[in-house]
Amino acid sequence: MTDSPRVQKAIEMAKKAHAGQLRKTGEPYIVHPLAVQKILEEWGMDEDTIIAGILHDTIEDTDLTLDEIKQEFGEPVAFLVDGVTKLSTARNGMRDIDTYLPATRDNFLRLMIALGDDIRVLIIKLADRLHNLRTLSALPPDKQKKIAKESLEVFAPLADRLNMGRLRVEMADLAFKYVDPRRFEELKNIIDKYNKSAEKSLVKIEEEVAEALKKEKIKFEISGRVKSVYSLHKKLAKHNQNMGEIYDLTALRIIVEDITDCYLSLGVIHSLYTPMNGRIKDYIAMPKQNGYQSLHTTVITKDKKVVEFQIRTREMHEYAERGLAASFYYNEQKLTENYKKGKIEHLPTNLLWITELQMTAARLREGKKVDLKKLKINLFADKIFVYTPKGDIIDLPKGALPLDFAYKLHSEIGDHVVGVKINGKMSNLNKRLEQGDIVEILTSKNQTPKQSWLDRIITPHARTKLLHALRPSTRENVPPKKKRKPRQQ
Ligand code: MN
Numbered sequence: 001m002t003d004s005p006r007v008q009k010a011i012e013m014a015k016k017a018h019a020g021q022l023r024k025t026g027e028p029y030i031v032h033p034l035a036v037q038k039i040l041e042e043w044g045m046d047e048d049t050i051i052a053g054i055l056h057d058t059i060e061d062t063d064l065t066l067d068e069i070k071q072e073f074g075e076p077v078a079f080l081v082d083g084v085t086k087l088s089t090a091r092n093g094m095r096d097i098d099t100y101l102p103a104t105r106d107n108f109l110r111l112m113i114a115l116g117d118d119i120r121v122l123i124i125k126l127a128d129r130l131h132n133l134r135t136l137s138a139l140p141p142d143k144q145k146k147i148a149k150e151s152l153e154v155f156a157p158l159a160d161r162l163n164m165g166r167l168r169v170e171m172a173d174l175a176f177k178y179v180d181p182r183r184f185e186e187l188k189n190i191i192d193k194y195n196k197s198a199e200k201s202l203v204k205i206e207e208e209v210a211e212a213l214k215k216e217k218i219k220f221e222i223s224g225r226v227k228s229v230y231s232l233h234k235k236l237a238k239h240n241q242n243m244g245e246i247y248d249l250t251a252l253r254i255i256v257e258d259i260t261d262c263y264l265s266l267g268v269i270h271s272l273y274t275p276m277n278g279r280i281k282d283y284i285a286m287p288k289q290n291g292y293q294s295l296h297t298t299v300i301t302k303d304k305k306v307v308e309f310q311i312r313t314r315e316m317h318e319y320a321e322r323g324l325a326a327s328f329y330y331n332e333q334k335l336t337e338n339y340k341k342g343k344i345e346h347l348p349t350n351l352l353w354i355t356e357l358q359m360t361a362a363r364l365r366e367g368k369k370v371d372l373k374k375l376k377i378n379l380f381a382d383k384i385f386v387y388t389p390k391g392d393i394i395d396l397p398k399g400a401l402p403l404d405f406a407y408k409l410h411s412e413i414g415d416h417v418v419g420v421k422i423n424g425k426m427s428n429l430n431k432r433l434e435q436g437d438i439v440e441i442l443t444s445k446n447q448t449p450k451q452s453w454l455d456r457i458i459t460p461h462a463r464t465k466l467l468h469a470l471r472p473s474t475r476e477n478v479p480p481k482k483k484r485k486p487r488q489q
Helices: 005-017 031-042 047-054 066-073 075-093 100-117 119-134 141-161 165-179 181-215 229-238 259-272 314-322 324-330 332-341 349-365 372-379 402-409 411-415 451-456 460-477
Strands: 220-226 250-256 295-300 306-313 383-387 393-397 417-422 425-427 439-443
Touching: 005 031, 005 047, 005 066, 031 047, 031 119, 047 075, 047 119, 066 075, 075 119, 119 141, 119 165, 119 324, 141 165, 141 393, 165 181, 165 229, 165 314, 181 220, 181 229, 181 250, 181 259, 229 460, 250 259, 250 314, 259 295, 259 306, 306 314, 393 402, 402 411, 402 417, 402 439, 402 451, 402 460, 411 417, 411 460, 451 460
Parallel strands: 250 306
Antiparallel strands: 220 250, 295 306, 383 393, 417 425, 417 439
């Protein structure tokens, strides 16, 4: 673990500050900041970030002041602790019911500013949230659901945007278990069963591939990767719950030394097995938006098993698992210098949105005008965040309509929609929702779902729910609809 005197000092300071406080789990409070410290160390974060992680709850919850932290650990640490504190008050403020309209807008700005100042603030917040999720069972059920939901809707997507794959998977699965326990168990069983039945043939495939790669003198590591429950849930939603369209339940990962070997290995696999049409993806030549790189291919083996292969270099692998945190690790020195200058220059081009966010934050602080719509689109490329009147955040794909929102809240709400208020004004069901809208759904218990609503939704989730609600009446009075394209995006 850690032996730096500064870190030791921070631990002492936090212990003293939190003395006597207990967590909901019944443990002394200090367990939590120390767990956050450990997570940040595992991510390979720099010392200032680790210290700020240890102290992250002191300003809000204890008598310790920012000045004391600054005196002891310097400006950068105080800055980070302040950022994390602001971030959580910004989020709390969103739930301010009485003044929701101005509060929401204002706090969204504050959130952006806190994030934009220094992305390490967000990384500390993610570590904080991860530990809270790991210990979520100690909270009352309604709080569990709320935190879990927010983690799925806001924090896991953020981890994804930062390409922190391992974190995204852990966070999403931890949270999903609370949001929808039955579904979680159901899908987990499917995955476990599938893996068990595939185990034997996988070993054989591994051996075959290994032998063929050796013949080509390619140095490699091969291992299985298990699909996460939440990503299976999302994929099923996208494919109308059709398991037959899920091709990556079983995947093998091959890590090689360089890019040439990636493509060579792909050739080797395709000479062994039959590649499936349209299932070869070259994320090396065309990385995903978050910088993820890998070759993917789905093949059919000799005994008709469907297996996905993911091929990448060690560096790409590190980056896929740890994302932004990995670049901190490799660039710590340079990074700290650049932060002093107020910019990050070494970031992979795919993460330049962070630089942009920082520049926007700087402009906001100077009181200059900023086109927030642009900024938010950069942050969550294909998503919008809208609010319930109570300030809960709901994420939807771009272009979503009020009925998508209603069904996302609950099918009982969706089925009984009579109207919608957007930002306090009556609107209509054809109006596309926009970033930051506050959406209030008006319902009546006499309302019933309408066939015509099918044209007023875009999310697979809402479609599934609506079709379900329509089923009995569809059979009787409406001629069967032509097959429609199941999804967009
Ligand atoms: Mn905390």
